[in-house]
Amino acid sequence: MDRWQRMTAQQRTLPDDTVPVVLARQGAHGPVIHALGAAAQARGISAGERVVDVQAIHPDLHVEPADPEGEGALLARVALWARRWCPWTVRDGADGIVMDVTGAAHLFGGEAAMLRDMGARFAMQGLSARLAMAPTRGAAQMLARFGAAGTICGPQEVAELLAPLPVVALRIDSDTSRLLTRLGLKTIGALMEVPRVALMRRFDRIAEDRNPLVLLDRALGRLGDPLNAPGEGRRWLARARLPEPVIDPVPHLDGLAADLCTQLAQAELGVRLLRLTIYRVDGEWRSRNVATASASREASHVLRLLRGKLDGIDPGFGFDLLTLEALRVEPLALHQDHLEGGREAGRDVAALLDRLTAKLGPERITWPVWVQSHLPERVEGRVPALTGAPAAPPVLSRDRPLRLLTPPEEIAVLYAVPEGPPARFRWRRVAYLTTRHEGPERIAPEWWRDRPGTRLRDYYKVEVGDGRRFWIYRQGILGDGRGGDPHWFLHGIFA
Incomplete structure (x- = not known):
């Protein structure tokens, strides 16, 4: 609940303190209460109850979706942060932390002082404990x-x-x-x-x-119950401490990249997400993140990516510390190039994707992703290329044109065959005569996604006099009660 309040307060106004607020997750028989605020606790509402049952008693109940995965990630970070008091900390279920403070309480002035310090520091983080x-x-x-x-x-x-x-x-x-x-x-x-x-x-x-x-x-205490606290994961980090403040970080990138890549090579790992941070003399810091399409530990490649991300970093009055950290790594076994000096094509493609993404942005370099849909324009989507490999195209039961127009372009029908495609139509100010056709292929609206009143489509493959083949469709049927006369559109062009 503390996490939800902090995140929501940044986007909109929180409900009044007198309004019972609960976070809901999906249960076996509908949404159930996952967490609740102070006002909901005061009314006797408890976690695990069905939302519909509670709403019947409390009509003013304010329900928000829960995020168990995000809460778990936050709790894991808090468990590591709690090692400021002792080296043995571990998550305790979905809402707690267990700490073995044996031999550590005296460092904080005793057990009572340690508990007071814990309560104060959790409150500083916006967390109730x-x-x-x-x-x-x-x-x-x-x-x-x-x-x-x-x-x-x-x-x-x-x-x-x-x-x-x-x-x-x-x-x-x-x-x-x-x-x-x-x-x-x-x-x-x-x-x-x-x-x-x-x-x-x-x-x-x-x-x-x-x-x-x-x-x-x-x-x-009659039986042993040891605390098995996992060790903190290793940080892959390279530092450059400077004797005096400087303005330009470029001369120091070579050593940082070589140091970090050497560490990763010894562990047979490759980096997928990098962070370059500069610490200014006025106490401020600036950082830039760089992602890669595949695991890599080539210092030259890392340098090319970093140099494209330095524009816009404000060094202030200078900085005296730089760090290059691998935020996400993957296993990458040692390998060598071919004996004749050639390289694997996949590595070159991944390096090209990295450089293009660093220069143009992740939203401009994309892979296709395929979506289950009846409508042709919804079958293909786009995702950033750095998120994974391109998906294999779906197996279609019917031929589809290689090129689709987005959006489909309306055509003017000059003469139409009853229950068939237009015998003559005009597209982009040019009139065409239909010589052959195939169809129709009817595609109904997706009622779970489209607005009410959306009209169906009848698709035709038509061949015109010069040999070109088009994919056209009629939107709607005369007298279907969903609008006036049907409209014709050209949606695709066959090779």
Whole structure:
């Protein structure tokens, strides 16, 4: 919800604080609530409920689409950012972070001071956080979500502080939670008082990560629950520190490109996205991104791409630090050119695409992409060439002209054959006589995409007196109730 509020506030005005706002995702039986704001929480709305059911009770409910993928990416970045407090951090589900601060609290003045620093720095980032500290991973997870905010639990207080929490705090599934509720075990304290032998018979076939008894033992410290924090990914970065400020970065690009490409060659990697950053003496920085059509680590090629992106960079009063970083890399095995000195054609094509894109822009260098559609002008789309390889053309059941006019050009019918193509028509001020024709091929409107009232098309292949073949169509049928007389258009030209 914090992420949605920050992103939405940059584009439009947020709803009033009294309006219940929820983020919805697609569920098995329609949209369900994924996250909710403070006003929605105050009304008793909870995550997982169907949107239609909540709207029946709260007609003023404001629903926005959720972005689980974006939220996951943000949480992953926040988990790495949280390593400012300790080196062992990991994501905790879809909405949390677990940190092993063993031996690190004294660096911040103690556990209470560390929690205060965490809360302040999360608030500075525009993120709300419920914090708790406990001797075990499970206890900290439960206290942060179901206990009092800012709880610091000592080794001797774990059982006491967990006892009043509901059994769902153990992160068990709905069936197990329903079973414990029917048995009268609604809190963790009630679960701890029941003899273990009786409960083990009921849960001996449940996996350890969903077994309430195993989860309880981990939270109480009876079983080990180590934190397996992944290491931070390696950054492929080349730096150039200058003894005094300069204005022109070009003389320093050779060393940066060679250094970065050497690092990538040793790891058998190639770069797909580069970022050149200059750090000015006044504390400001400027950057330029460069993408490649395929993985590359040729320093000369990288230099040609960078030199086309330096125009417009404001150096200010000079800069004393440059960095060249590979933001996205792909495996690229070591290879050599042919013995006769030739190169692979694919590598030359990729290099050409890179240079054209860097000079003209990604929106001007495109590949075709094929779309499922009945209408010929919608079959082919365009995507930036750097996003991937061109798609193979679709297999068509009928012949199509090699050249389509965009948009189709209207023709003037001089004489029309009943239920057939025009016997004579004028296109671009030239009159043509139809000698042969084939058709019609009827293409109906796409009712799920076109506006109501769109007329169907009858396509004909016609050959005129000089041997040229055209692809024309009649839009509409006389008396179809969707307009006046039909109109004729020339849509394509055959080779």
